[in-house]
Amino acid sequence: MGAQPMTDIEALFRPTHDERARQQFVSTLRKHAIVDLRNMMKRDWEGRVGPALEARGDAPADWRGIERAMEKEESFRFYSAVRYNAQEMSFLSVQDTVERALPGMIDVARDAAVRNPAGGSLRVPERFEVPRYVSSLDVHLIPGSFDAEYTRDDVAQGAVVAFGSKVFAGQHPFRRKPGAVAESVGNWLRLKHPGFRPRRILDLATTSGKNLFPYAGVFPGAELHGVDVGAPLLRFGHAQAEAAGLAVHFSQQDAESLDYPDGHFDLIVSSFFFHEIPLKSTRKVLRECFRLLAPGGMMVHMELPNESAVSAYENFFWNWDTAYNAEPFYSTYRAQDPVALSVEAGFDAAQAFAHLIPDWLTFGEERFARFVRGELPAPAHGSGGWFVFGAGKA
Ligand SMILES: C[S@@+](CC[C@H](N)C(=O)[O-])C[C@H]1O[C@@H](n2cnc3c(N)ncnc32)[C@H](O)[C@@H]1O
Structure with a gap:
């Protein structure tokens, strides 16, 4: 007799009519903030606030100057209020x-952790110290951040992050869209380096492995290996992987100091x-990436474009999250x-690089x-492109 199939953990998420209506409303509100109000604010800067400062001989030298000027403007305040609330409501909903x-x-x-029917694994130690920069604030306004546990073997934050992110991105809760970043980076590597065949891949800060x-x-x-500091995220991701027939090895670890031996991986991503x-x-x-990569290995990290890669206005736009989205390290x-x-x-x-790739x-x-x-x-980051940086190890 074959192994008993796994129940799909995602299928247990069954919003009532009213909950679904609320989630759809929040998706629409967030889209309104991030598309319409973002454009409205840019028009206000380019058509009114910026030219007025220039006429006074007071044009800002950098993004901080733009921020100081815009903070007083209704366009910025309205955009910020709607965006902040839509962000928080995505997870609350x-x-x-x-x-x-x-x-x-x-x-x-x-059940997944005991049986591992797809051949993956889950390592969650009895005691683990979550870094304070995760545990002491609700990172990008997720109530409970990535690590809160309210009961034994809790998966709640995994589910809240997974489904809240779909509300945030305006996706249907059951649309199985694969991780767009991994799909883009993976195919870029495959086409760019046809001889590259990683035997072991590590995803740092994997959340639930998307x-x-x-x-x-x-x-x-x-x-495939994924590490994160949030145990509920890993339990949820492990159950998703096993139900999908994917052998993925999840481990609760701090990416600053990992327990794998030197040269263990051929590809490290985040x-x-x-x-x-x-x-x-x-x-x-x-x-740690340098230590863990085998010779001939590669690291590829998808990240926000760095300050010198975009205009002062774009920097003002991207760095909003530092003060208003509980992401204090963003602009640094x-x-x-x-x-x-x-x-x-x-x-x-x-062997190091930093550039855009298309989605x-x-x-x-x-x-x-x-x-x-x-x-x-490649299109700009956030408009059909992804900014990536990394390096090969000789
Ligand atoms: C924005 S999420 C990453 C999203 C995920 N990579 C994806 O594409 O779906 C940031 C993640 O970093 C994790 N994290 C933060 N500090 C960490 C650390 N020192 N080591 C490992 N994971 C960490 C958080 O728990 C969280 O899951």
Whole structure:
């Protein structure tokens, strides 16, 4: 008799009519903030506030000057109020649905951890110290951040982050869109380095593995590992992977100091990670990448474009999150040169890079291949492109 199939943990998320209506409303509100109000604010800067300062001989020298000027303006205040609330409401709007489903979700995650029918694993130590920069604030306005645990073997934060992120991004809760970043980075590596065949891949700050799972399709046979400091995220991701038939090894660890031996991985990736941690932690994580990569290995991190890569206005726009989205390290991270940070960690400057790549799904396979051949540019970060940095290890 074959192994008993796993219950799909995601299928237990069953919003009532009213909960779904609330979630859809929040998605629409957030889209309004991030598209319409963002454009409205830019028009206000370009058409009125900026020219008035220039006429007075008072044009701002950098993004901080733009921020100081815009903070007084109604366009900025209205945009900020709507964006802040839509962000917080994205996660709040799924809490009731998750709470109702929680006992069942915990049972499914426990079953996955005991049986591992797809061949993956979950390591969550009895005692673990979550860094204060995660545990002491509600990072990007997720109530309970990434690590809060309210009951034994809790998965609630995993579910809240997974489904709240779908509300945030305006996706249907059951649309199985693979991690767009992993799909883009993976296919970029496959086309750019046809001989590169990673045997072991590590995703740092994997959350629940959304941007790790697609590597199973891009590099079949590679062993997949994901680390994060949030235990509920890992339990939830492990249950998702096992139900999907993916052998993924999840482990609760701090990426600043990992327990794998030197040279254990051929590919180390991350997405949306470094802007959420202090600069001294970024330095430690990059040193760990250097230690953990085998010769010929690569690290590729998707991150926000650094300050010098975009205009002063774009910097003002991106750095909003520092003060208003509970991401205090955001602008400090963005002020760094990621290539210099990689070199400081031990990588050879000649093998380090920082640039845009297109989004695989929206750009399309044929145009993506043309990008890799240098025939087409990648779209801007956040508008169909992803900013990536990294290095190969000689
Ligand atoms: C924005 S999320 C990453 C999203 C995820 N990579 C994805 O693409 O779905 C940031 C993650 O970093 C994790 N994190 C923060 N500090 C960490 C550390 N020192 N080591 C490992 N994970 C960390 C958080 O728990 C959280 O899951």
